[in-house]
Amino acid sequence: MVTTHETDKYVYDFAEGNKDLKDLLGGKGANLAEMTNLGLPVPPGFTITTGACQAYLATGREPDGLAGQIEAHLEALERAMGRRLGDPQDPLLVSVRSGARFSMPGMMETVLNVGLNDRSVVGLSEQAGQNDRFAWDSYRRLIQMFGKTVCEVPGEEFEHALDEAKRAKGTHDDLDLDADDLRGLVETYKKIFAKHTGREFPQEPREQLDLAIRAVFESWNAERAILYRRQERIPADLGTAVNVVAMVFGNLGPDSGTGVAFTRDPGSGAQGIYGDYLANAQGEDVVAGIRNTVPLQELERLDKTSYDQLLDIMARLEGHYQDLCDIEFTIERGKLWMLQTRVGKRTAAAAFVIAGQLVDEGLIDLDEALHRVNGAQLAQLMFPRFQLDHEFEAVARGIGASPGAASGAVVFTSARAVELAAEGKSVILVRRETNPDDLNGMIAAQGILTSRGGKTSHAAVVARGMGKTCVSGADEIEVNVPAKRFTVGGRTVSEGDVVSIDGTTGKVYLGEVPVTLSEVVQYFEGSLDPERTDDALVRAVHRIMTHADARRRLAVRTNADTGADAARARRFGAEGIGLCRTEHMFLGDRRELVERLILAASDAERTDALAALLPLQRQDFVEIFREMAGLPVTVRLIDPPLHEFLPPLEQLAVNVAVAQERGEDVAKEEALLAAVRRMHEENPMLGLRGVRLGLVIPGLFAMQVRAIAEAAVAVTRDGGAACPEIMVPLVGAVQELETVRAEAEKIIAEVVGDSGVEVLIGTMIEVPRAALTAGQIAEAAQFFSFGTNDLTQMGWGFSRDDVEGAFFWRYLELGIFGISPFESIDRDGVGRLIRIAAEEGRAARPGLKLGVCGEHGGDPDSVHFFHEVGLDYVSCSPFRVPVARLEAGRAAIETTGSDSR
Numbered sequence: 034m035v036t037t038h039e040t041d042k043y044v045y046d047f048a049e050g051n052k053d054l055k056d057l058l059g060g061k062g063a064n065l066a067e068m069t070n071l072g073l074p075v076p077p078g079f080t081i082t083t084g085a086c087q088a089y090l091a092t093g094r095e096p097d098g099l100a101g102q103i104e105a106h107l108e109a110l111e112r113a114m115g116r117r118l119g120d121p122q123d124p125l126l127v128s129v130r131s132g133a134r135f136s137m138p139g140m141m142e143t144v145l146n147v148g149l150n151d152r153s154v155v156g157l158s159e160q161a162g163q164n165d166r167f168a169w170d171s172y173r174r175l176i177q178m179f180g181k182t183v184c185e186v187p188g189e190e191f192e193h194a195l196d197e198a199k200r201a202k203g204t205h206d207d208l209d210l211d212a213d214d215l216r217g218l219v220e221t222y223k224k225i226f227a228k229h230t231g232r233e234f235p236q237e238p239r240e241q242l243d244l245a246i247r248a249v250f251e252s253w254n255a256e257r258a259i260l261y262r263r264q265e266r267i268p269a270d271l272g273t274a275v276n277v278v279a280m281v282f283g284n285l286g287p288d289s290g291t292g293v294a295f296t297r298d299p300g301s302g303a304q305g306i307y308g309d310y311l312a313n314a315q316g317e318d319v320v321a322g323i324r325n326t327v328p329l330q331e332l333e334r335l336d337k338t339s340y341d342q343l344l345d346i347m348a349r350l351e352g353h354y355q356d357l358c359d360i361e362f363t364i365e366r367g368k369l370w371m372l373q374t375r376v377g378k379r380t381a382a383a384a385f386v387i388a389g390q391l392v393d394e395g396l397i398d399l400d401e402a403l404h405r406v407n408g409a410q411l412a413q414l415m416f417p418r419f420q421l422d423h424e425f426e427a428v429a430r431g432i433g434a435s436p437g438a439a440s441g442a443v444v445f446t447s448a449r450a451v452e453l454a455a456e457g458k459s460v461i462l463v464r465r466e467t468n469p470d471d472l473n474g475m476i477a478a479q480g481i482l483t484s485r486g487g488k489t490s491h492a493a494v495v496a497r498g499m500g501k502t503c504v505s506g507a508d509e510i511e512v513n514v515p516a517k518r519f520t521v522g523g524r525t526v527s528e529g530d531v532v533s534i535d536g537t538t539g540k541v542y543l544g545e546v547p548v549t550l551s552e553v554v555q556y557f558e559g560s561l562d563p564e565r566t567d568d569a570l571v572r573a574v575h576r577i578m579t580h581a582d583a584r585r586r587l588a589v590r591t592n593a594d595t596g597a598d599a600a601r602a603r604r605f606g607a608e609g610i611g612l613c614r615t616e617h618m619f620l621g622d623r624r625e626l627v628e629r630l631i632l633a634a635s636d637a638e639r640t641d642a643l644a645a646l647l648p649l650q651r652q653d654f655v656e657i658f659r660e661m662a663g664l665p666v667t668v669r670l671i672d673p674p675l676h677e678f679l680p681p682l683e684q685l686a687v688n689v690a691v692a693q694e695r696g697e698d699v700a701k702e703e704a705l706l707a708a709v710r711r712m713h714e715e716n717p718m719l720g721l722r723g724v725r726l727g728l729v730i731p732g733l734f735a736m737q738v739r740a741i742a743e744a745a746v747a748v749t750r751d752g753g754a755a756c757p758e759i760m761v762p763l764v765g766a767v768q769e770l771e772t773v774r775a776e777a778e779k780i781i782a783e784v785v786g787d788s789g790v791e792v793l794i795g796t797m798i799e800v801p802r803a804a805l806t807a808g809q810i811a812e813a814a815q816f817f818s819f820g821t822n823d824l825t826q827m828g829w830g831f832s833r834d835d836v837e838g839a840f841f842w843r844y845l846e847l848g849i850f851g852i853s854p855f856e857s858i859d860r861d862g863v864g865r866l867i868r869i870a871a872e873e874g875r876a877a878r879p880g881l882k883l884g885v886c887g888e889h890g891g892d893p894d895s896v897h898f899f900h901e902v903g904l905d906y907v908s909c910s911p912f913r914v915p916v917a918r919l920e921a922g923r924a925a926i927e928t929t930g931s932d933s934r
């Protein structure tokens with residue numbers, strides 16, 4: 034419930050804010066305030082708070098007091114500028130700009146030139162020294178932006194009209210349109226506006242302003258904004274602030290212009306200035322990639338004074354924010370204005386490299402460097418890259434806008450991308466340039482290729498945010514969307530043809546290029562020495578990982594079932610095995626033994642089958658123990674229902690029928706079939722599995738326990754070391770565990786003798802009842818390992834295989850969860866079970882060892898949760914081990930949670 038009061042402060046002058054007020058003023062507003070207070074040249078203006086937006090969205094109307102506060106701030110702005118909004122002689126114009134807590138590039142709305150109408154357009158021209166062209170250009174932009182964003186007039190209609198005007202003039206360039214052309218275009222635009230809205234374009238400036246503010250509020254809930262937030266995990270209830278800023282004009286002539294810049298290369302992190310500049314243009318032209326920009330360095334030649342001033346400001350901003358900044362600026366007749374800054378988005382590689390550089394430069398310490406990178410970025414850096422040899426020649430080269438290597442079938446529309454991706458195909462979305470309507474296609478695609486636009490185009494920014502490979506501005510490519518093809522160097526590539534794009538180098542290849550390991554993986558594998566390489570990324574990763582390891586309290590183990598997996602995981606830094614599944618030891622050529630076990634008609638037959646399995650299992654464990662050289666190895670006793678090891682019912686039934694037909698001897702098959710029928714379960718997930726199986730099939734767990742103990746002893750006798758931890762799955766009651774444990778302890782005592790080997794016995798906590806009776810269970814368990822997959826399934830009462838495809842999309846859409854609880858631990862529900870079990874388990878048995886196995890162990894947010902709850906270790910798949918190490922380090926230095934967006 035949002036309650037509002039007359040006295041709530043909803044509007045802040047730029048001079049009243051600062052960079053730490055992002056929750057209230059949004060990122061853009063907070064940083065405009067910060068720059069204002071640093072004395073940088075920012076056009077005056079004010080910010081309407083996110084609170085006002087929240088109130089508006091909750092009640093459907095502007096909160097009490099807002100209108101009056103806007104009025105007061107507008108008057109102050111008019112006084113400061115010496116102009117009045119929409120004054121026919123000398124109009125003040127403003128931009129109305131969205132700006133939320135987290136940057137959502139291009140997702141929400143901005144309207145420029147608010148305050149222009151049929152009369153003030155004349156005044157504006159006079160003010161600008163009889164510059165009619167400029168005034169009418171500004172007016173047509175207002176109608177276009179206002180129409181599209183405030184009144185939902187289809188943007189293409191305006192674009193078509195603009196194209197038409199250019200065609201009539203025989204040109205491709207906006208700049209060739211003169212004042213008369215633009216005056217005519219304004220008339221056309223107004224007709225389009227009236228046709229779609231049923232009213233004339235509003236002439237009253239204050240009405241324009243109020244409608245634009247309302248539209249910005251509402252843009253928070255635009256479909257594409259919702260989609261973007263979901264992808265980026267931005268909470269849905271923050272709302273956006275609105276900035277009202279006095280207009281400055283980059284479209285006043287060749288001595289004016291507009292640009293964007295980064296203080297370092299956001300792709301690689303390399304030091305230096307990176308940016309795009311466009312003369313005689315208004316801001317949105319650069320960002321939209323509509324005209325091809327020139328590199329920022331050109332500005333030095335065009336306007337050295339402004340260029341030097343800009344460099345100076347950029348250096349100041351970097352020092353002030355102690356980080357890579359990106360900026361938007363406009364030059365109005367040789368005077369530089371700053372329109373935006375923020376700590377810039379960057380690629381994963383740049384994040385590590387820049388963090389390392391800033392440490393070297395003494396701007397930040399290693400804790401801060403660790404804080405500024407994250408596991409998701411590290412995971413991205415572990416993606417494979419293209420393996421190139423002479424066979425593959427690039428057919429085009431654009432800008433490496435977002436790194437990675439992607440191959441796939443070419444598609445030209447977002448809809449087609451979604452369609453083919455749903456069929457499981459990899460696709461590359463090819464567009465001249467993307468816009469926010471392409472978001473679905475970008476999510477579905479493996480990579481994005483555009484023929485226009487720079488590193489700051491929509492495609493580039495959004496792809497980087499998503500971690501999607503993107504090549505932008507590959508201008509040798511001629512895209513023909515209606516014909517579903519593009520041409521490059523005399524060759525034609527049609528929808529469905531495969532191309533490969535390299536988001537690091539910007540190169541485009543025809544066909545599917547094979548991929549190779551990333552440097553970061555080579556480093557983790559130990560084949561790239563961080564002390565010797567001149568690869569800045571590897572050095573930075575090494576340095577930050579080393580620091581994370583020094584800082585973290587959580588140990589990191591791996592889930593590994595074979596010696597080979599175990600070996601890789603150790604190279605990646607695993608400090609033990611948290612989950613060694615034994616299921617695979619019942620597969621392959623051992624199936625026959627399992628069948629004998631299941632079909633055994635007598636104790637003797639069963640004992641025989643188990644005796645035959647014993648040496649095979651022992652050998653499996655010997656390999657793993659050797660590989661782990663004395664590090665703890667948690668072995669889970671067999672978990673799935675035994676019928677999973679038998680052939681499927683239908684297949685068996687057919688085989689039996691066919692064989693009977695032929696008069697063959699089918700006694701064995703019939704017995705199998707009968708067994709499968711007998712063991713059939715309606716809900717196998719909740720059936721005869723885990724500890725239940727161990728209690729029902731005599732000798733099964735005993736055989737496994739013996740194999741584990743004997744393997745440990747064998748490895749120790751050979752001069753090695755082994756630390757087995759036997760884990761009983763699916764325990765819900767302490768009595769289950771006690772029964773298994775009593776038998777196991779006897780076997781262990783007998784096998785281990787005086788070898789010095791110590792074997793722990795513990796349990797998984799994956800049934801809610803186990804979590805709730807953890808105090809009792811701890812009496813019988815030497816350790817707990819949370820099986821978060823099953824705990825999630827049983828905690829929510831749904832089976833993962835059934836629900837993810839069936840309705841999770843709807844749940845995500847409705848916000849029932851922000852992210853799948855299988856991806857990231859559900860703190861409130863499943864997490865609460867973990868908390869209870871951890872507390873009550875440790876109360877009953879101080880020092881009880883606590884860990885987690887399951888995919889959550891490698892999920893960044895979940896790792897932070899496990900740290901908070903006080904677990905001893907997490908265990909995850911080998912490739913996730915570095916991610917878990919990094920996040921465990923971050924969790925240890927961040928008491929207030931992560932905020933690195």
Ligand code: ADP
Nearest residue numbers: 128130131139143278279280281316317361372
């Ligand atoms: P976004 O968040 O999509 O970048 P912005 O609010 O920054 O949207 O505005 C879009 C473009 O308009 C930017 O290039 C910006 O620099 C430009 N712009 C915004 N306000 C003004 C202004 N008062 N004067 C001149 N240009 C402006």
Ligand code: MG
Nearest residue numbers: 320361372373
């Ligand atoms: Mg902007």
Ligand code: MG
Nearest residue numbers: 762799820823
């Ligand atoms: Mg389980």
